[in-house]
Amino acid sequence: MEHITLLxxxxxxxxxxxxxxxxxxxxxxxxxxxxxxxxxxPRVAVAMSAVLNLVGAFLSVEVAKTISGGIIDEGSGIQPEVIFAGLVGAILWNLVTWLAGLPSSSSHALFGGLIGATVVSVGLDGVNGDAIVMKVLIPAVAAPIVAGIATLAATRLTYRLGRDRSPEDTAKGYRAGQIASAALVSLAHGTNDAQKTMGVITLALVTGNVVAPDSDPPLWVIVSAGLAIALGTYLGGWRIIRTMGKGITDIQPPQGFAAQTGAATVILASSHIGFALSTTQVCSGAVMGAGVGRKGAVVRWSTAGRMVIAWVLTLPAAGLVAGAAALLADQGNAGITAVAVLAVLACGAIWMLSRRKPVDHTNVNEVGTQEPVGAVTAALRSVAPPPAGAASAAPEDDTSEHTPEQTPTPAAASSTTR
Known part of the structure; x- marks a missing residue:
């Protein structure tokens, strides 16, 4: 193996x-x-997730192959500085959406960054358009829809099967199921997302003639990628946890179990066939499906709408930033240094902004300020006003269907508005 250069x-x-x-x-x-x-x-949850992300990184390399030899043409003249610029675009978009508390796609940020930097430096010939359509864009549209529909059906079936049992009788079992299904999602996430970094590193090694084209990721690449994603998972993205756990809908244990099981199934199946889909979109779609599936649940469609907008913007936004970084990096060592310095300064600025209203394990379950009534809410309420209990629990949020039999108790209503 040849010497790994500084770049x-x-x-x-x-x-x-x-x-x-x-x-x-x-x-x-x-x-x-x-x-x-x-x-x-919160702390136990993220620790368990971190360990299982690390384990999942060792289960497959199919997604890594899609990244290293599928989306970008290895023989088109791609240089390491192009990959560097693509990563800068992806990192900055990840941090911007984290600051906003939006569960956007890290995977699509990476794809957008690599595509944008490649197009600027090499041209459209450096991008495999068929692979992008078949293994990125189609799964991006289909996966959250499939997960949402499957979870909606599973949630309704779950409540139907337990309709003759009191919530107190079933809560313990559902919470145990939630822990098991959350573990499965964590394992699936490591299997899918850690491999994307493995693929990028392998692509860099190929462009530097360190390993042969079409090679599997070396063992040290798998270990380092698994450890990095596990460490990030342990620190916890509390802002996004708050949005997904409380901002989309008020999740009950049966819904949580259905959502996580549906999401894990979709992610693991996609990883097996090499689809580098967005685990964020899958899990968000599953949560929305769980919200719609429970009668009387509150679905905050305005929050969901902002998430979808972020999903649509991720590829082009990360691509534009990466393209600008690639233009600068192509100027030589001075350009690469400038990109690195600007990236560090931007990351530092985002971190400082996040400290104005910190979110951590102590306040992650607190519900933020209520949003103005949207068009969906107004239309639904004009046709079928929600029951008094449900209305008082979430007077400002977009809602799904409500039925008097499912009206929250006063205790539940107060817990959701704390």
Whole structure:
């Protein structure tokens, strides 16, 4: 194996930084509903998720192959500085959406960054359009819809099967199921998302002639990527956990179990066939499906709408930032240094902004300020006004269907508005 140059070393470190941000950005995928329902304490939940993300990184390399030899043409003249610029775009978009508390896709940020930097430096010939459509765009549209519909059906079936049992009788079993399904989502996340960084590092090694094209990720790449995403997961993306656990809908244990089981099934199936889908979109779709599936539940469609907008913007936004970084990096060592300095300054500024209103394990389950009534809410209330209990529990949120039999108790209503 040839010597790893300084530039390739910088790319590897930057890729691991992205992997770290991917970890804390996507912790909510596995643990938001588990934390919001109280099935596990926040610290215990993220620790368990971190360990299982690490284990999942060793289960497959199919997604890594899609990244290293599928989306970007290895033989098109891609240089390590192009990959560096793509990673910078992905990291900055991850941090911006984390600051906003939006569960956007780290995966699509990475894809957008790599595509944008490649197009600027090499041209459209450096991008495999068919692979992007078949293994990125189609799964991006289909996966959250499939997860949402499956979870909606599972939630309704769950409540139907337990309709003759009191919530107190079933809560313990459902919470145990939530813990098991959350563990499965964490394992699936490590299997899918950690591999994306493995693929990027392998791509950098190929462009530097360190390993042969079409090679599997070396063992040290798998270990380092797994450790980076596990560390990020342990630190917890508390802002996004709050949005997914409390901001979309008020999750009960049966819904949490259904959402996590549905999401894990979709992610693991996609990882097996090499689809580098967004675990964030899958889990968010499952949570929305769980909200619609429970009669009387509150679904905050305005929050969901902002999430969808972030999903649509992720690829082009990360691509634009990465393209600008690639233009600068192509100027040589001075350009690469400038990109690195600007990236560090931008990351520092985002961190300082986040300290104005910190969110951590102590306040992650607190509900934020209420939002103005949206068009969906107004239309629904004009046709079928919600019951008094449900209305008092969430007077300002977009809602799904309400029935008098499912009206929250006063205790439940007060717990959701704390």
């Amino acid at each position: 390739i070393g910088i790319v590897i470190v930057t890729a691991l930084v992205f992997d770290f941000t991917n970890g804390f950005h996507d912790t909510a995928n596995a643990m938001a509903t588990t934390i919001s329902t109280g099935a596990l304490g």
